[in-house]
Amino acid sequence: MTLGHPRADGALLPPDATALVVDPAPLVREALAARLRALGARDVEEAAGLEEARVRAHVSGPRALCVLDVDLPDGAPGTDGCGLDLLPELQADGWPVVVVLTDVTAPAVVRSAFLAGVQGYLLKSSPLAVLTEGLQVALGGEVYADPGIASSLALGLTRGASDDGPSHLSAREVDILRLVAEGHTNKEIGDLVDLSALTVKSHLARIARKLGTGDRAHMVALALRSGVIS
Numbered sequence: 001m002t003l004g005h006p007r008a009d010g011a012l013l014p015p016d017a018t019a020l021v022v023d024p025a026p027l028v029r030e031a032l033a034a035r036l037r038a039l040g041a042r043d044v045e046e047a048a049g050l051e052e053a054r055v056r057a058h059v060s061g062p063r064a065l066c067v068l069d070v071d072l073p074d075g076a077p078g079t080d081g082c083g084l085d086l087l088p089e090l091q092a093d094g095w096p097v098v099v100v101l102t103d104v105t106a107p108a109v110v111r112s113a114f115l116a117g118v119q120g121y122l123l124k125s126s127p128l129a130v131l132t133e134g135l136q137v138a139l140g141g142e143v144y145a146d147p148g149i150a151s152s153l154a155l156g157l158t159r160g161a162s163d164d165g166p167s168h169l170s171a172r173e174v175d176i177l178r179l180v181a182e183g184h185t186n187k188e189i190g191d192l193v194d195l196s197a198l199t200v201k202s203h204l205a206r207i208a209r210k211l212g213t214g215d216r217a218h219m220v221a222l223a224l225r226s227g228v229i230s
Contacts, residue, residue, distance in 0.1 A: 013040035013064060013139070020045045020060070022053040022068035022083065023101070028124070032067060032101065035128075039135065041065075049074040053086055054198075062094040065139065069102045070109055084109075085205035087116040088214040099138050101131070107152045112209040114153075120144040121153075168210055169228060176203050178229045181220040 013019075019041045023029045026048075033044040045060060047053035050072045057066070070083040083100070090098055099120035100113050113121050119138035122131055123146045130146060137144035145153055169177065172193075179189045186197040186204070193200075208214035211222050223229045 015040070016042050017064040018043045018045070018060070019065040019067065020047065020053065020056060020063050022047045022049075022066065022072070022086070024048050024069065024071075024073050028069075035131070036065070036067070039132070050082060050085060050202075051198075054089065057086070057090060057093065057095070062090075062096070064096065065135075066090055066095055066098045067101050067135075068098065070100055070104050070113065071102060082202075084113055084116050084118075084209055085202045087118065088205050088208055089201070091117060091214070097138050099135060099144075105149055105152045110149050110152045114143070114145075115212045116209050120146075121149055122146045123148045169207060169223070173203055173207050173210075174223075174228055176200060177207060177219060177223050180204070180216055181224070181229055 013036070017040060019033075019036050021029050021032050021036070021044060023032065023046075029046040029048070033046060036044050041064075045056050045063075047056050051074055053068065053072075066086075068083045068086065072083045074082075083102075087098060097119050098117070099122060100118050101122045101124060103124050104110075105123070110121060119141075120134045120143065122134045122144070126146055126148055134144040134146065175193060176189055179192060184192065186200045189195075190197045190200045195203075204216075204219075205214075207219060211219050213219060213222070220229070
């Protein structure tokens with residue numbers, strides 16, 4: 001069965017499909033979980049923040065779909081789009097489809113989301129029909145952008161070259177990337193800079209968003225080429 005085409009009973013998701021919803025608002029989680037069940041999901045887990053999502057994703061293993069908000073309460077202070085920190089972990093664990101559902105329309109965040117590999121970016125203010133269409137397209141293996149972010153996406157693409165990249169890494173991110181270049185593991189880096197391995201992983205996720213790659217060797221190569229580290 002192709003994921004992106006409704007079944008004969010009208011459901012969108014394949015039989016026995018499971019999902020994870022990550023959103024800080026209980027009512028949003030409940031409504032979205034109910035909608036996913038109506039679309040055919042057998043089981044939907046919920047998480048209120050980044051750390052809870054990490055735990056649930058690890059315990060449950062890959063599910064057919066993760067729908068998450070990019071604005072989560074337990075991200076690093078002053079960090080936009082911290083929900084995207086979960087993306088490299090889900091991708092590494094084999095989650096096939098991740099869709100953003102949020103109120104955030106900042107061009108840099110929209111651009112970062114697509115660079116990080118989300119299959120859809122949807123707005124909570126959009127009609128239910130848009131949500132259903134977006135999920136159908138994403139589950140069908142294509143990329144969907146909510147009509148409401150058209151201008152943000154265009155702006156993010158035109159400004160991307162100057163807004164992101166090695167030159168826009170923070171001092172802490174440069175320090176961590178330098179230690180990656182030296183061959184240290186996340187735990188070793190954490191010990192050296194007095195951070196937990198999980199926090200180091202979050203920093204690396206943000207570095208990956210800025211550089212457009214989650215591959216450690218590629219990140220180091222880009223930083224070396226730009227002269228950010230030597």
